Amino acid sequence: MIPARKSQLVFYRDVSLYTKVKDGQYALYKPSGISLCDMRIDEERHPNVLYIKKADKIRGIQEAQKGFNRELKKDIKAGNQEKVKETLVNIVEETLTEPRSGSLEGVSETVDILVSDYASEFNVIKSLLDVSSKDYTTALHSINVMALSIGFALHARYSLSEAKVLGLCGLLHDVGKSKIDHNILVAQRRLTNEEFEEMKQHTILGYKILHKCKFSDKRISLAALEHHEKLDGCGYPDGKGIISETSQVLGIIDCYEALTNDDRPYRHAAPPFKALEIIKNDVRAGKYNKDIFSDFIQYLGKKDV
Ligand SMILES: [Fe+2]
Numbered sequence: 001m002i003p004a005r006k007s008q009l010v011f012y013r014d015v016s017l018y019t020k021v022k023d024g025q026y027a028l029y030k031p032s033g034i035s036l037c038d039m040r041i042d043e044e045r046h047p048n049v050l051y052i053k054k055a056d057k058i059r060g061i062q063e064a065q066k067g068f069n070r071e072l073k074k075d076i077k078a079g080n081q082e083k084v085k086e087t088l089v090n091i092v093e094e095t096l097t098e099p100r101s102g103s104l105e106g107v108s109e110t111v112d113i114l115v116s117d118y119a120s121e122f123n124v125i126k127s128l129l130d131v132s133s134k135d136y137t138t139a140l141h142s143i144n145v146m147a148l149s150i151g152f153a154l155h156a157r158y159s160l161s162e163a164k165v166l167g168l169c170g171l172l173h174d175v176g177k178s179k180i181d182h183n184i185l186v187a188q189r190r191l192t193n194e195e196f197e198e199m200k201q202h203t204i205l206g207y208k209i210l211h212k213c214k215f216s217d218k219r220i221s222l223a224a225l226e227h228h229e230k231l232d233g234c235g236y237p238d239g240k241g242i243i244s245e246t247s248q249v250l251g252i253i254d255c256y257e258a259l260t261n262d263d264r265p266y267r268h269a270a271p272p273f274k275a276l277e278i279i280k281n282d283v284r285a286g287k288y289n290k291d292i293f294s295d296f297i298q299y300l301g302k303k304d305v
């Protein structure tokens with residue numbers, strides 16, 4: 001048995017919930033087929049912690065994703081931008097805790113919703129980037145990269161389906177970090193060489209996870225593998241100089257997002273103009289594609305108008 005996330009309990013319909021009774025035993029609290037709301041019990045009167053069977057975890061995530069997606073649609077319509085961000089963080093955090101086939105595909109619908117509503121609800125995506133958070137997690141970074149990717153794609157006149165692919169690449173590019181030691185991810189000091197070597201593995205691990213998923217577009221797993229590669233062959237994991245275009249776009253957006261938001265004691269987050277200056281030097285050094293970079297600058301210029 002594992003504890004169920006409180007924010008998701010209302011979405012569990014076809015997942016049974018259990019409560020802990022004496023001597024470490026569990027008793028059925030809510031059977032599959034009904035929801036907690038159907039039980040007509042005051043919210044506060046439910047036990048503080050409810051449990052699900054480990055085997056139900058993926059199904060639970062799928063139900064929660066569907067529920068969150070329904071909420072997301074409502075929040076977008078209502079223009080409730082802070083709630084949109086909160087809902088997204090919930091979906092993404094939950095999905096990244098169990099990153100494998102069956103749960104990762106669920107975020108595809110989430111990106112669909114955001115891309116289709118982009119034209120009418122432009123401010124929603126824009127505001128995803130405006131809300132900063134104190135605890136900068138992989139989930140938040142991934143959401144920011146996704147929002148920038150969708151915005152960039154639509155600015156660069158990609159089709160809606162191409163914008164969706166780029167958004168998914170952005171949302172899932174760091175999924176391999178879920179397999180990296182947490183202490184390395186949150187280290188408030190420079191990583192040792194050994195730790196950095198382990199960190200680099202998130203590209204290969206992410207590729208392996210996404211490769212097993214049922215995404216029809218192979219660029220999604222490829223972007224996880226290639227987003228730290230550089231055109232001059234100095235990137236990782238393979239140090240190859242030929243990189244797919246989607247991964248090149250994502251590489252620039254990922255770098256910009258991390259430079260402007262990832263604040264650590266030894267390396268402070270940079271203001272946008274400074275981050276662009278740093279990337280510009282890398283473009284001059286042949287690491288990034290010049291044309292993609294200038295399109296990205298144009299997009300950022302427009303975004304802030
Ligand atoms: Fe990465």
Ligand SMILES: [Fe+2]
Pocket residue numbers: 141173174254
């Ligand atoms: Fe990243």
